[in-house]
Amino acid sequence: MFSRDKWNEIIESLSSNWFRTILTAFGVFWGIFILVILLAAGKGLENGVKQGFGGMATNSMFMWAQTPSKPYKGLPKGRRYNFKIDDVTAIKDNVRGLKFVSPRNQLGGFGGSNNVIRGLKSGAFNVYGDYPEIIQQQPMDITSGRFLNYNDIDDKRKVAIIGEAVKTTMYDSGEEVLGTYLKINGVNFQVIGTYKKKGNGGGNAEEAQKEIYVPFTAFSQAFNQGDLVGWMAITADSQHSITALKSDVFDVIKKRHNIHPEDTRAIGNFDLFQEFNKINGLFIALKGIAYFVGILILLSGVIGISNIMLIVVKERTNEIGVRRALGATPWSIRGQILLEAIFLTLISGMTGIIAATGVLAIVNSFLDKSNASEMMFINPSVDLGVVIIALIILIISGLLAGFIPAQNAIKIKPVDALRTE
Amino acid sequence: MIEIKDLHKSYQTGATSLHVLKGINFNVKEGELVSIMGSSGSGKSTLLNILGMLDEADAGSYTLDNVPIKNLNEKIAAQYRNKFLGFIFQSFNLIGYKSALDNVGMPLYYQGMKRKERVERSMAYLEKVGLADWASHLPNELSGGQKQRVAIARALASDPKVLLADEPTGALDTKTSYEVMDLIQGINDEGKTILVVTHEEDIAHMTKRIVNLKDGVIIDDSFVNQVRAKANV
Incomplete structure (x- = not known):
């Protein structure tokens, strides 16, 4: 079927009218070009927005204590309660499918007064009491030294990991940071590492670099928190979604703190997974639109090819008649027309894919030069799967484009074909 | 070689039906060179198309080489x-974008013959019609006579039982016509059965038998003394 002769035939008949062949091919070229560019643009936007999450474990939620809105077991509504450190172990024991349950405490915050002093310098920073797992839930790059570990937790070591912005505020440039001491709310902590947060963090980009991490246990002791837990960051494993496990976690807390089972206001939460899914849905819709528009444009190109093939068949009526008189079977004629259509579609389509990839490469090199973290648009690209899908679409559309002309070609009776002069 | 019994054919043109062949009976033995004559509308081309399996008869039987x-x-x-x-056609019907050699090779291509063998065979037939030097030329670079000779080489390429020629000299001047007829006679001398449709008396007399068609019936079928084309060139 794919002998050299067959290819020669195809090349010969396509090259017999170069200008027309190229104009026809342009329709499909343009269709697939637009399809790939649209898909890549969607991907670029998606990459840009998702980078804003900074590689955060998206299957996570944050949970904090609010005031119960219903009286229960003799306790009034509107009272105050706090999460306790025992709640963490209770949640871990009672809810299956959770990966990390990290209790957290915080000092300072937006617009807080100066709480950190070093020599003559002072600054206002967010100070977090944390467990080592937090780095897997809110990833950061450790730029020097190390992050917290369980020895720090167990020994309640007064050590701190500071952000890049803390470093520039509290130290002169070139000054050695590791091993020095910072006085946080009057208590000295030794700096053992520095970090830089990933992602553009949206409005928090600057704030995110102005944080200080200390061991949870040391925090509790140094700042008189006892067994209180400010809030928790909870991540589910890959087999479960945190949205599904959320109510189980709440039930554990409600039981332990005598909260009415139907009280929905007692526990505040932010479900990152749900938010992430909303954005994901947006991008799926965007991809759908890209396919829709791209395929419609491609379709007009395919119709162009079909149209031209009809004319080609008409023009070659006599030739087809001769071929049949010489012993060409209907299938060999049909195959010839179909192959020509597929070949034309594939070649122009592949040129379109290559051209689109070229344009993307140029766009990417410009994006790389500019400060990518400021952009909502990163690395627009298409993966191999998309290219394969595009090729399959091309082959199918080539078949469709050739089908009607091929049927026309074999409908011509050899005797009629030879009569046309 | 060819046996035709009571062949009928009519064409439907709008509401009226045109009865073109009204019972043709006619046999051709192996090695004959027969011309079919008749004015236009006599049904000679229709008969040839049926013989060539390009068209089907409405009634009657047609046996070719006992098939x-x-x-x-x-x-x-x-x-x-x-x-x-x-x-062999009046208007040659060579494929314009193929070289003479490739045109001759077409029937072999449809037999599924390998390219190398095909080129050899086609070349041999081109040589036979005296156009070996023109093998790589496109049809529009050839003269009418040369085109027809390429077409004859093509018709011979698959070594068929019967050659069917529809006005083979219709588009050629007298001199070239005779050259072509000389070639056809030569092929017939080698034993090939050939049918020629023509309306030219001189061409018809270069065959060995003339069948005269009028209004869809054979009015005359007689053997003639063959005039050698060579003598007239």
């Missing part, structure tokens, strides 16, 4: 045409 030609589907008809018949 009944009846109710053929397109695929088998194509194979029979390829195996049994060689066509």
Whole structure:
């Protein structure tokens, strides 16, 4: 079927009218070009927005204590309660499918007064009491030294990991940071590492670099928190979604703190997974639109090819008649027309894919030069799967484009074909 | 070689039906060179088309080399045409974008012959018609006589049982016509059965037998003394 002769035939008949062949091919070229560019643009936007999450474990939620809105077991509504450190172990024991349950405490915050002093310098920073797992839930790059570990937790070591912005505020440039001491709310902590947060963090980009991490246990002791837990960051494993496990976690807390089972206001939460899914849905819709528009444009190109093939068949009526008189079977004629259509579609389509990839490469090199973290648009690209899908679409559309002309070609009776002069 | 019994054919043109062949009976033995004559509308081309399996008769029987030609589907008809018949047309019908050599090779291509063998065979036939030097030329670089000779080489390429020529000299001047007829006579001398449709008396007399058609019936079928074309060139 794919002998050299067959290819020669195809090349010969396509090259017999170069200008027309190229104009026809342009329709499909343009269709697939637009399809790939649209898909890549969607991907670029998606990459840009998702980078804003900074590689955060998206299957996570944050949970904090609010005031119960219903009286229960003799306790009034509107009272105050706090999460306790025992709640963490209770949640871990009672809810299956959770990966990390990290209790957290915080000092300072937006617009807080100066709480950190070093020599003559002072600054206002967010100070977090944390467990080592937090780095897997809110990833950061450790730029020097190390992050917290369980020895720090167990020994309640007064050590701190500071952000890049803390470093520039509290130290002169070139000054050695590791091993020095910072006085946080009057208590000295030794700096053992520095970090830089990933992602553009949206409005928090600057704030995110102005944080200080200390061991949870040391925090509790140094700042008189006892067994209180400010809030928790909870991540589910890959087999479960945190949205599904959320109510189980709440039930554990409600039981332990005598909260009415139907009280929905007692526990505040932010479900990152749900938010992430909303954005994901947006991008799926965007991809759908890209396919829709791209395929419609491609379709007009395919119709162009079909149209031209009809004319080609008409023009070659006599030739087809001769071929049949010489012993060409209907299938060999049909195959010839179909192959020509597929070949034309594939070649122009592949040129379109290559051209689109070229344009993307140029766009990417410009994006790389500019400060990518400021952009909502990163690395627009298409993966191999998309290219394969595009090729399959091309082959199918080539078949469709050739089908009607091929049927026309074999409908011509050899005797009629030879009569046309 | 060819046996035709009571062949009928009519064409439907709008409401009226045109009865073109009204019972043709006619046999051709192996090695004959027959011309079919008749004015236009006498049905000679229709007869040739039926003989060439390009068209089907309404009634009657047609046997070619002891094979009944009846109710053929397109695929088998194509194979029979390829195996049994060689066509020579008035307007040559060479494929414009193919070289002379490739044109001659077409029937062999449809037989599924390998390229190398095909080129060898085609070259041999081109040599036979005296156009070996023109093998790589496109048809529009050849003269009318040369084109027809390429077409004859093409008709011979698959070594068919019968050659069917539809006005082979219709588009040629007298001198070239005689050259072509000389070639056809030469091929017939080698034993090939050939049918020529023509309306020119001189061409008809270069065959060995003239069948005269008028209004869809054979009015005369007689053997003649063959005039050698060579003498007239």
